[in-house]
Amino acid sequence: MIRPLVQMLFAVGLLQGSSPPGGPQVDRSPRRVVVASKPFGESYLLAEMFAQLLESRGYRVDRRLGLGATEIAFQALRTNRIDVYPEYTGTGLLAILGRRPISDPAQVYREVSREFRSRYGARWLPPLGFQNTYAIAVRSELAQRLHLATLSDLAAVSGKLRAGLTPDFIGRPDGLPGLERVYGVHFRSVRALLPAIKYQALAAGEVDVIDGYSTDGFIARYDLVVLKDDRRFFPPYEAAALISPRFSQELPAGVAVLTEISGLLTEEDMRRFNRRIEVDNEPIPSVAADALRSLGVLQGAAKVPAPGARPQDRGVLPYLWDERATIAGLTLRHLLLVGVSLTAALALALPLGLILERSRKVAESVIRTVSLLQTLPSIALLAFMIPLLGIGVVPALVALFLYSLYPILRNTYTGVRDAAPDAVGAARALGMTPRQILRYVRLPLAAPIIMAGIRTAAVINVGTATLAAFIGAGGLGDPIAAGLALSDTKMILSGALPAAGLALLVDGVLGMCERLVAPGG
Amino acid sequence: MALSQNHEASALRVDGVTKRYGPRVALAGVSLDVAVGECVALIGESGAGKSTLLRCFNRLIEPDSGRILIGGEDASRLDPIQLRRRTGYVPQDGGLLPHWRILRNVELVPWLCQLKGRTQLAEDALSLVGLEPELFGARWPRELSGGQRQRAAVARALAVKPHVVLLDEPFGALDAITRADLQASFVAIRRELELTAVLVTHDLNEAFLLADRIVVMREGQVEQAASPAQLRENPATEYVRHLLQRARVA
Numbered sequence: 001m002i003r004p005l006v007q008m009l010f011a012v013g014l015l016q017g018s019s020p021p022g023g024p025q026v027d028r029s030p031r032r033v034v035v036a037s038k039p040f041g042e043s044y045l046l047a048e049m050f051a052q053l054l055e056s057r058g059y060r061v062d063r064r065l066g067l068g069a070t071e072i073a074f075q076a077l078r079t080n081r082i083d084v085y086p087e088y089t090g091t092g093l094l095a096i097l098g099r100r101p102i103s104d105p106a107q108v109y110r111e112v113s114r115e116f117r118s119r120y121g122a123r124w125l126p127p128l129g130f131q132n133t134y135a136i137a138v139r140s141e142l143a144q145r146l147h148l149a150t151l152s153d154l155a156a157v158s159g160k161l162r163a164g165l166t167p168d169f170i171g172r173p174d175g176l177p178g179l180e181r182v183y184g185v186h187f188r189s190v191r192a193l194l195p196a197i198k199y200q201a202l203a204a205g206e207v208d209v210i211d212g213y214s215t216d217g218f219i220a221r222y223d224l225v226v227l228k229d230d231r232r233f234f235p236p237y238e239a240a241a242l243i244s245p246r247f248s249q250e251l252p253a254g255v256a257v258l259t260e261i262s263g264l265l266t267e268e269d270m271r272r273f274n275r276r277i278e279v280d281n282e283p284i285p286s287v288a289a290d291a292l293r294s295l296g297v298l299q300g301a302a303k304v305p306a307p308g309a310r311p312q313d314r315g316v317l318p319y320l321w322d323e324r325a326t327i328a329g330l331t332l333r334h335l336l337l338v339g340v341s342l343t344a345a346l347a348l349a350l351p352l353g354l355i356l357e358r359s360r361k362v363a364e365s366v367i368r369t370v371s372l373l374q375t376l377p378s379i380a381l382l383a384f385m386i387p388l389l390g391i392g393v394v395p396a397l398v399a400l401f402l403y404s405l406y407p408i409l410r411n412t413y414t415g416v417r418d419a420a421p422d423a424v425g426a427a428r429a430l431g432m433t434p435r436q437i438l439r440y441v442r443l444p445l446a447a448p449i450i451m452a453g454i455r456t457a458a459v460i461n462v463g464t465a466t467l468a469a470f471i472g473a474g475g476l477g478d479p480i481a482a483g484l485a486l487s488d489t490k491m492i493l494s495g496a497l498p499a500a501g502l503a504l505l506v507d508g509v510l511g512m513c514e515r516l517v518a519p520g521g
Numbered sequence: 522m523a524l525s526q527n528h529e530a531s532a533l534r535v536d537g538v539t540k541r542y543g544p545r546v547a548l549a550g551v552s553l554d555v556a557v558g559e560c561v562a563l564i565g566e567s568g569a570g571k572s573t574l575l576r577c578f579n580r581l582i583e584p585d586s587g588r589i590l591i592g593g594e595d596a597s598r599l600d601p602i603q604l605r606r607r608t609g610y611v612p613q614d615g616g617l618l619p620h621w622r623i624l625r626n627v628e629l630v631p632w633l634c635q636l637k638g639r640t641q642l643a644e645d646a647l648s649l650v651g652l653e654p655e656l657f658g659a660r661w662p663r664e665l666s667g668g669q670r671q672r673a674a675v676a677r678a679l680a681v682k683p684h685v686v687l688l689d690e691p692f693g694a695l696d697a698i699t700r701a702d703l704q705a706s707f708v709a710i711r712r713e714l715e716l717t718a719v720l721v722t723h724d725l726n727e728a729f730l731l732a733d734r735i736v737v738m739r740e741g742q743v744e745q746a747a748s749p750a751q752l753r754e755n756p757a758t759e760y761v762r763h764l765l766q767r768a769r770v771a
Contacts, residue, residue, distance in 0.1 A: 052580075304643075340563030420614045420618075422615070423616055426610070426612050426674075428581065428605075429576075429579060429610040430605060430629060431603070432633060441618055
């Protein structure tokens with residue numbers, strides 16, 4: 001019985017360290033090559049192709065797929081925590097280097113190659129051959145009727161057409177405003193549509209024009225025509241392997257293996273492969289193997305799993321039942337992340353809250369400083385920690401620990417400070433020492449409030465721990481991230497439902513503890 | 522010296538005590554003697570300094586200047602924790618620990634002093650204030666009426682049989698009938714134990730009922746200190762006269 005989730009999780013890096021099906025028989029590499037990706041379908045696919053290609057040449061590979069976003073993946077690469085991940089030259093130029101757009105792809109590539117090498121010691125391999133840039137798409141029927149092939153063609157008839165664009169694209173200068181400026185496009189109407197529904201809206205004839213990415217699997221699925229950017233307005237986003245400084249130095253032969261697929265992939269190829277993983281929900285490893293074989297770089301039949309029952313063939317519950325072993329493992333990992341980080345937060349925040357209660361002058365400023373941690377976006381915090389702690393379990397634990405501090409600290413401090421002032425006053429007047437007052441009066445009376453803080457921290461922690469997937473720490477965030485990337489609802493639910501259940505369970509168990517510590521029967 | 526002559530008979534003595542809270546003067550040079558077995562009521566408006574003075578007697582408040590003698594000893598040389606344990610204290614709201622049963626609450630000071638037979642001490646104290654130990658000992662404070670809670674607070678203050686008891690508006694929050702009951706009990710208990718008591722109240726009728734001597738305080742100073750009869754006959758100032766008229770005890 002094939003387990004699609006297991007295969008997916010191979011792909012998204014959960015089962016790190018175990019060799020994938022058809023793994024290497026030979027082991028002549030001095031160390032494992034860490035292959036990573038960002039959390040979306042095409043990135044998973046390209047990384048899996050890199051990984052299988054390396055394995056077919058005898059290298060051992062660790063998969064760290066689905067890393068948070070550009071920021072996290074690049075930080076990890078720059079600091080040699082990962083060796084290679086697929087990146088786009090436009091992203092390198094605009095997002096990482098913070099430069100202005102350049103329209104010539106070759107010039108962009110030269111620019112990022114030079115700058116990345118001198119600034120970070122990182123290397124761009126020659127591009128894979130296709131671009132994944134912004135794309136303006138129409139139904140093929142409409143393209144034929146109005147003779148649309150290019151954006152200039154579109155501009156001429158745009159006054160009659162209704163556009164459905166992502167809010168992001170409507171706002172950014174290299175989106176609609178630039179399109180209006182460069183091509184003179186002026187649509188009859190513009191509706192803001194979320195990415196998830198714009199393809200259906202276009203197919204259903206609700207709108208005539210949408211924005212997208214040039215290699216979206218949905219372009220193939222809905223038989224759409226991508227209009228040519230004849231004035232080269234959109235910045236070029238050529239896909240290429242980005243190589244860490246240490247990978248280049250230590251395993252030049254491994255880097256050379258990856259150049260074997262440079263220039264071989266077309267946009268049409270990618271749309272077809274992306275469709276298989278995003279629309280048809282085929283397992284990524286088998287699509288990657290097919291892709292490598294079609295390029296002629298994978299000799300013989302690498303043993304990839306035969307396509308099994310597709311996820312959409314089953315209901316959610318049977319799917320969850322079939323995946324129960326995997327889900328149990330993920331839940332355990334999740335519980336471990338939560339348990340360790342929460343225990344550490346307790347060990348710091350509880351005593352600190354008590355100390356602050358005794359030195360109230362500094363208390364508010366200390367607590368406010370800790371509360372600032374709460375306002376940091378988790379992805380930013382994770383990205384910030386990569387240079388210090390790398391990727392994986394350790395930075396995830398540190399982040400979860402930091403996020404748990406505030407509720408525990410605040411409730412401990414406030415609870416102990418405000419505990420029954422009458423009783424505290426009488427206890428002092430009758431000769432209890434400050435230590436006795438704390439132990440016998442303040443702490444027992446504050447216990448329910450402190451427990452409430454711990455419960456809050458625990459529930460936040462269970463939720464936040466799903467983000468640990470973005471730095472390769474595993475847990476229930478793995479199927480959520482992968483499911484989101486692959487528009488696979490069942491996979492999302494296989495992470496989200498246990499996570500919600502876990503939050504309820506943790507809250508319930510702590511609620512029982514709360515009744516146990518509640519003072520006075 | 523007058524001071525040393527009265528020494529033996531004074532249970533408590535304050536001598537030129539001042540206390541400031543920032544710009545506000547709570548006590549402006551107060552001197553007062555409390556004889557052994559005497560009950561003194563401190564009366565006055567809010568902010569007159571009566572609670573501040575009371576709290577000086579068990580060092581909950583340290584005066585800025587002046588001297589306080591407890592049984593002839595300089596209070597500043599006594600260990601405040603030990604002093605508090607041997608001084609009874611009854612706050613307005615009772616201040617029972619809500620998470621302890623009544624008996625344990627009353628056992629508090631015997632337990633702090635690590636006395637043997639503290640259950641017996643606590644049960645005796647409960648009986649003294651009219652709460653049957655078998656009936657009330659195992660209850661939680663919230664299961665008692667306001668008057669019963671206040672009786673329990675008095676029992677707690679008396680469990681180690683202190684010579685001095687301090688009461689900060691002990692019956693102020695009770696209804697009139699309950700208050701009258703507790704006042705009567707207090708008079709009886711005080712006679713039985715020959716307690717020295719300092720009582721803060723803003724109820725002049727209560728002061729007349731309970732105290733051997735009434736100390737009228739105003740803006741941190743003693744306006745007049747006299748027995749109830751003297752006070753009624755010879756109010757020293759216009760302020761005291763007004764106070765008496767308002768309370769309709771004159």
